[in-house]
Amino acid sequence: MVDPRETAFPPSPLRLALYEPDIPQNAGTLFRLGACLGVPVDLIEPAGFDASDRNLRRAGLDYLDRLDLTRHLSYGHFRQTIRARGHRLVLATTRGAVAHHRFAFRPGDIILLGRESAGVPDPVQEDADARIVIPMQPGLRSLNVAVSGAILVAEALRQLDGFASNDAQPDGKL
Numbered sequence: 001m002v003d004p005r006e007t008a009f010p011p012s013p014l015r016l017a018l019y020e021p022d023i024p025q026n027a028g029t030l031f032r033l034g035a036c037l038g039v040p041v042d043l044i045e046p047a048g049f050d051a052s053d054r055n056l057r058r059a060g061l062d063y064l065d066r067l068d069l070t071r072h073l074s075y076g077h078f079r080q081t082i083r084a085r086g087h088r089l090v091l092a093t094t095r096g097a098v099a100h101h102r103f104a105f106r107p108g109d110i111i112l113l114g115r116e117s118a119g120v121p122d123p124v125q126e127d128a129d130a131r132i133v134i135p136m137q138p139g140l141r142s143l144n145v146a147v148s149g150a151i152l153v154a155e156a157l158r159q160l161d162g163f164a165s166n167d168a169q170p171d172g173k174l
Contacts, residue, residue, distance in 0.1 A: 012068075013107040013160040015040045015087070016153055017078065019124065021145070022048035022116045029146035030113070032063045038162075039153055040068035044078045048115065075124060082110055088129045092152055093119060094142055096133025103132045105156040113152075116145050 016039050021027040027047070034041040045051060051071075072078035082089060090105070091112045112128065114120040125131065134143060134151055142148070157163055 012037075012039045013109075013162045014105065014153070014156050015042060015110040016149060017042040017044060017089075017110050017112045019044045019075065019112055019114050019120050020047060021113075023145075024049045026116060026144065026146045030149050031067050031069065033146070033150055033153060034069075035063040035067040037153060037157065039157070040070065042070045042072060042078060042082075042110065044072045044075055048117070079127065089127070090130045090132060091120065091125065091128035092134070092148055093125065093128075093131050094133060095125065096131040098130070098132050099135050100132045100152055100155055101135075103130065105159045107160060109156065111149070111152050111156060113145050113149050 016030065016034055018027060018030060018041065021030075021043070024047075027043070027049075031041060033039070043051070072081065079089075085108075087108050087110045088106060089112055090103070090109050091114075092100075093114065112120070112124075114124075119125075132152070134148055136143070143151075
């Protein structure tokens with residue numbers, strides 16, 4: 001039998017932020033990602049859907065109780081909060097300057113994902129401390145926001161040694 005303390009994640013070295021998400025199913029998938037990987041999520045409102053507690057529960061299924069979720073009434077409120085805590089804002093954007101796997105994540109980083117329909121406005125682009133991109137095949141626009149979030153969170157956690165302590169052995173067994 002595995003001791004539950006051996007499978008616990010260390011405190012998360014990063015956060016994930018959703019900028020005014022449009023699609024509740026994608027937000028729910030990202031909530032589930034945060035809950036499963038122990039990464040706190042910031043929801044920057046207004047959302048493009050009814051973000052009442054009831055609808056967030058539906059989107060997040062039974063994972064919402066395990067999620068460290070902080071809601072912000074606006075981007076200004078969110079930015080004021082993270083600046084006061086000294087976080088670096090890392091924006092995922094198709095206009096990113098650095099490929100995500102070449103970017104050096106640091107403890108305290110917040111990965112910001114934009115709206116599915118429009119990304120983030122130019123002032124938010126300019127406000128970001130860093131802008132990263134997931135390299136893709138030429139001629140393709142973007143990945144689904146939830147898929148992008150999973151790729152970025154996984155890479156950041158890998159770099160920051162933020163996964164559970166009982167990594168699989170070379171033979172694939174725990």
